[in-house]
Amino acid sequence: MKKFSLLLVLFLTLGLFLAACGEDDGGESGGDGWVENVTLLTGGEAGTYFPLGVAMADVVSSNVDGVSVDGISSGASVVNINEVSAGEAEMALVQNDTAFYAQEGTKMFEEVKDGYSGIFTIYPETIQIVTTVDSGIETVDDLVGKRVAVGDVGSGTEANAEQILGVHDITFDDISAEHMGFGDASTNLQDGNIDAAFVTSGTPTASIQELSATTDISLVSISDDMIQALMDEYPYYAKEEISADAYESFDSTATTVAVQAMLIARDDLPEDQVYEMVKAIFENKGDIEEAHERGKQLTVDTAQDGMSIDLHPGAEKYLNEQ
Structure with a gap:
């Protein structure tokens, strides 16, 4: 009887131990x-x-x-x-x-x-330089002195904007750099609070689609020599074409770069x-x-x-x- 009782206690103890080991950590991970x-x-x-x-x-x-x-x-x-x-x-x-x-x-x-x-x-995540037809901006060099959205602080878009401007010998000090995301940039373009915006996103981008439905937009192209200079310095870029039918009020192609x-x-x-x-x-x-x-x-x-x-x-x- 004493041996039986001892075995029973051991089995119960082992059972409690295994049950405790089998408990998860608040539902974050399974037993496997x-x-x-x-x-x-x-x-x-x-x-x-x-x-x-x-x-x-x-x-x-x-x-x-x-x-x-x-x-x-x-x-x-x-x-x-x-x-x-x-x-x-x-x-x-x-x-x-x-x-x-x-x-x-x-x-x-x-x-x-x-x-x-x-x-x-x-x-490919296309770097789109979006502006309005009324802004008169046609080239990257035209961004000098303009109010330009360059993405959120510390974002990938901000880095892309800095690098593209850099190969054109333009810094954020040469523009009025505004830090904001895609949605805010679209709204501010429509309201006339900014002149252009860098947007790094797959095309078509919803916020630009919405903007193009009410505003005549334009996409700024990057020249082939500047694209080559960019790819030479940053090999993760690739040349990318934005088709004429990407957005409602945009009726010509644009040449730019993309990341993945x-x-x-x-x-x-x-x-x-x-x-x-x-x-x-x-x-x-x-x-x-x-x-x-x-x-x-x-x-x-x-x-x-x-x-x-x-x-x-x-x-x-x-x-x-x-």
């Missing part, structure tokens, strides 16, 4: 190490990141058991990288150039930001979880395409084009299998 509640940072609601990111979040939530993803509006690339690097979010949409700067600790990053890897690249939009994830997301999430996104790509036209450019064949950082092992496994 998967992160159950995932935050995917996107961008401003007027841009392209937001609808694409929300669609990706919904696809994963609906097709991967035990994982719920929230697509959250944010300040885009720089903010997103800081949050993911700090462990405040698991995934984010960012520019490939900004992801590179962060891991090098250069440009807008005073120190190295790490702890994240690439998942896939999606589409990409998805990143924390390094410590389990490989098998990332594999299943990436698989769900590509196998339900129709839902991504319905969210925004740029979703059509997400393909397995181009998913590593412009990848400026190391791939997450889970993404690499899936893409290599395909």
Whole structure:
């Protein structure tokens, strides 16, 4: 009887210990190490990141058991990288150039930001220099002395604006630089409070579409020699054409440059979880395409084009299998 009682106590103790070990940490991760509640940072609601990111979040939530993803509006690339690097979010949409700067600790990053890897690249993010027909601005040099929106402070757009102006020997001191996002820039262009705006986003961009419906807009081209100078100094840029039918009141083509939009994830997301999430996104790509036209450019064949950082092992496994 004493031996039986002792065994019973031992079994009960072991059971309580295993139960305690099996408890999760407030619902953040499952028993197999998967992160159950995932935050995917996107961008401003007027841009392209937001609808694409929300669609990706919904696809994963609906097709991967035990994982719920929230697509959250944010300040885009720089903010997103800081949050993911700090462990405040698991995934984010960012520019490939900004992801590179962060891991090098250069440009807008005073120190190295790490702890994240690439998942896939999606589409070219076109740097659009938007103005109105009435402004009389036709070239980049015409921006001197003008009120120009250059993106939020510390944003990828701000870096793009600084670099494009730089190859033209123009600095922010030569213009009246206004720091604001796409939505505010569109409103201020319409109201006449600014003369032009740099917008780094997939075309068509919702805020510019809305502006072009009520205002005659123009897109400023960058000359071929300046594009070459830009690519020589910053190899993550590529030449890009904006078609004449991109916006309602815009009826000519524009020549500019683009970087790549990409998805990143924390390094410590389990490989098998990332594999299943990436698989769900590509196998339900129709839902991504319905969210925004740029979703059509997400393909397995181009998913590593412009990848400026190391791939997450889970993404690499899936893409290599395909």
